[in-house]
Amino acid sequence: MEMNASYTSFVAVGDSFTEGMSDLLPDGSYRGWADLLAARLAAREPGFRYANLAVRGKLIAQIAEDQAPVAAAMCADVVTLVGGLNDTLRPNVDMGRVRDHLESAVELLAPSCKRLVLMRSPGRNGPVMERFRPRMEELFVTIGELADRHGALVVDLYGAPALADPRMWDVDRLHLTAEGHHRVAEAVWQALGLPAEQDWRTALPDTAPLGWTVRRAQDLGFARQHLIPWIGRRLTGRSSGDGRPAKRPELLPYGDAPLS
Numbered sequence: 001m002e003m004n005a006s007y008t009s010f011v012a013v014g015d016s017f018t019e020g021m022s023d024l025l026p027d028g029s030y031r032g033w034a035d036l037l038a039a040r041l042a043a044r045e046p047g048f049r050y051a052n053l054a055v056r057g058k059l060i061a062q063i064a065e066d067q068a069p070v071a072a073a074m075c076a077d078v079v080t081l082v083g084g085l086n087d088t089l090r091p092n093v094d095m096g097r098v099r100d101h102l103e104s105a106v107e108l109l110a111p112s113c114k115r116l117v118l119m120r121s122p123g124r125n126g127p128v129m130e131r132f133r134p135r136m137e138e139l140f141v142t143i144g145e146l147a148d149r150h151g152a153l154v155v156d157l158y159g160a161p162a163l164a165d166p167r168m169w170d171v172d173r174l175h176l177t178a179e180g181h182h183r184v185a186e187a188v189w190q191a192l193g194l195p196a197e198q199d200w201r202t203a204l205p206d207t208a209p210l211g212w213t214v215r216r217a218q219d220l221g222f223a224r225q226h227l228i229p230w231i232g233r234r235l236t237g238r239s240s241g242d243g244r245p246a247k248r249p250e251l252l253p254y255g256d257a258p259l260s
Helices: 032-046 060-073 093-113 125-152 178-191 212-236
Strands: 010-016 049-052 080-082 114-118 155-156 248-253
Touching: 010 032, 010 060, 010 178, 032 049, 032 178, 049 212, 080 093, 093 114, 093 125, 114 125, 114 178, 125 155, 155 178
Parallel strands: 010 049, 010 080, 080 114, 114 155
Antiparallel strands: 049 248
C-alpha cells in the first residue's frame, strides 16, 4: 500500500451503514463515516469530488444492480462497497445468491477505480448478533476471497472488539453512534495509507453496569420503537429505503452539493 497517497475522488456504495445512520445532525439529516472520510480527503486535495449512492434498507442485489453500475461509470479514485448485512438478517436468505450479487458488484467496480475498499462490518454484542453470526461470517469469508482475487482492500471492523461494544450503537441496535462512525472513517483512512490520527480500535472506558430495571426499560423501548416496525416491514415486503434517493447521487466537487 502506498503511504500518504493522493486521492481526488470518492464514491460510496451501500446501505444505511454508508448512508450514515444514526450519526444524526442538528438539522435531522445523517452524516456518517463516508461523509467524514470525504471531508478529510477533500481537505488534502483541491477540487476533490464525492458521491454517496447509499440508500438505507437496500439488499445486495439492489446495490449490485442499481448502485454499482452508476459508481463504475464515475471512475473514481476510491470506491467503497459495503453490503449484504441486510440480507443476512432476512429469515430465508439464500447466501449463495448473496455471494453471486456481491461478486458481480466487485467485478464491475474493481477495474473502474484506483482503489476498491470492502469491509467486514461490525456487529453489536448481544443475542441478535449471536443468532446471525454464522451468516455474517460466511459473508465475510466471501468478501476476503473477492478482495484477494481483485486486489481490493478489506477493512476488518468485525475484528475490532471496541466496535462491538453496545455503547457504540444507537438505540435501534442496528446503527453506529457518531463515535462509531468517526472510528470507521479513521479505519478506512488508515487502510488507504494515510497518516493515523487516532487508534480507532481503542476500547471505551469501563463504566458501571446498568441495573436490571434500566436494561429492561431499554429493551421495551427498543422493541416498541424499532423492532416491531422492522418486523412489520419484513412481513409486508417494505423497506425503509423505498422511494428514497441516494444522499449524494452525482460525483461533484465536495463543496458544490450539500450533504444530506
